Amino acid sequence: MEKHIMGENGISYTLEEDGLYYPDLYLPEGxxxxxxxxxxxxxxxxxxxxxxxxxxxxxxxxxxxxxxxxxxxxxxxxxxxxxxxxxxxxxxxxxxxxxxxxxxxxxxxxxxxxxxxxxxxxxxx
Incomplete structure (x- = not known):
């Protein structure tokens, strides 16, 4: 399985140790x-x-x-x-x-x- 994938919604996901993909969400700077x-x-x-x-x-x-x-x-x-x-x-x-x-x-x-x-x-x- 790939470590990083791009979803259909345009959000990237990262594979974690538990075998699930979690979205890469970040707060805007400032x-x-x-x-x-x-x-x-x-x-x-x-x-x-x-x-x-x-x-x-x-x-x-x-x-x-x-x-x-x-x-x-x-x-x-x-x-x-x-x-x-x-x-x-x-x-x-x-x-x-x-x-x-x-x-x-x-x-x-x-x-x-x-x-x-x-x-x-x-x-x-």
Missing amino acids: TEYPIGKYGILRKSYLKEHRKGLYLELILAGKLNEHLHQVDEECNQMMDRLVEQMKEKQGVTEKLKMQNQMEWVGKMNNIRACAEEMILKEIVCE
Whole structure:
């Protein structure tokens, strides 16, 4: 049996040790982007709940780019929401200096609320 063959569909295949031919598929160059927390969460969500979209992105070679965009969008939204909530709740540097434990508690609450909103609106859409 030949080590490499060309299929009728124009895709080349390579014979592996298990005796099966596997397609030689490669991602286009320049598609490797760093992915953070929200990108990883989005990937898990797509795998479990949106398998069709997940496979479509993989086959188009756009999964990594999509995850990177989602991660960037989530991080920007997180920064915006935290600042808006801090302003509405009166969480200032003055409070931080006067009562550090209260400031930490409020900031933790703000971050948790902002993250919950991001997960519902972007990651799990």
